[in-house]
Amino acid sequence: MKELKKYIFPPIFLTFVGLSYIFRFPSGKQIGLNFWMFFKEMILFLPLMFILIGLFDVWVPREKIENHIGSESGWKGTGLVILLATLQAGPLYGAFPFAYILWKKGCSIRNVFIYLGAFSTIKIPMLTFEIGFLGMKFSLLRTLITLPVFILIGYLMKWYLKDKDFEVKQP
C-alpha cells in the first residue's frame, strides 16, 4: 500500500497538466511549464550525479575519507569539505545524495552539515552570478558572514545529534 501511495501522485499531476492542455486551462498549462523547467534541470543533472556517486562508492576506500574529513580531522577536514562543496553546482537537493555518500565513507556529522551549508551558499559557479547581479561588495560581505555561520551550524548539529544514533540513510 505504501509502495502504491509513493507512485500515485506523479501520474495524477501529469494527467492534470495533460487535461489542462487539452481543455486550454491556462493555469494548468503554466504549472505544467514550470514543472517542465524544473524537470529538465533535474533529469539532466541528477542521473549523472548519481552515477558519479555510485562510482565514488565502489572506488574510494573508507579509510581515505575518514582520515581526511572524519571526526578526527579538525580544521583541515572542515576546509576540505568546504572546498569540495564550493566547486560543485546544482540545487540543494542534489547535495543530499553526496552528503549521504560522504557520511557512509566516514565523514563526520559536523562536516556533513558544513558541507551542506557551503554547498548551498557559496558555490563558486553561483558566486559569479551573484557578483554580476548584486555587486562585488554585497557578494563578498555575504560570503564572509555566511562562512562562520554555517560552520557554527555544523557544530550545533553535531551537538544536537551527539547521543541520537544519527545516520544518513540510503534512499
Next chain:
Amino acid sequence: MLILSILTLCIIVLSILFDYRKTIRGIKKGMKMFINLLPILLLMLALVSIVLFLIPNETMVKYLGEGSGVKGWISAATVGSVALIPGFIAYPLCGILIKSGVAYPVIAVFITTLMMTGFITLPVEAKFFGWRTSIIRNLFSLAAALFIGLIMSLFL
C-alpha cells in the same frame, strides 16, 4: 552541464579501463538510488511548480518591496524558505528587487533562506536525514539567515 557530462563520461571510461565489473556495480548502485528517489523528487517538483504559479515574480517583488521594515524581513524569510528558485532566476530577480528599492540586508535574508532552507524539499531531505533532523537543520538555517541579514545591515 556540458562540463559535468564530459567529466562523467571521462570518469566512466577511466573506471571501465581499470575494472569493468566494479564500474557496472557503481553505476547500478547510483541508478538504484536515483530511481528510488524519483517519485518523491517528482512530487517535490510538482509542488514547487504549483507554488511558483501561485506566487509569480511580480507578487514577490510587491511583497518584498514593502519597505525594509520588519514586514520586508518577514516576507523575505517566508518566501525564501518556501520557494525553490534556481540561481539563474533568483539572482536576476534580486537585481530587480534592488532596483525597486528593497534594502540589501533584506536581499541577503531572501537569498540565504532561498539557498539554505527548503521547506518544500523537506520530503526529499527527510529521506536522507529523517524528519526531525531535517526540520532542525532548516530551522537553524532560517535563524542563521536572519542573523546574516542583521550583520549585513551593519555594513550596508
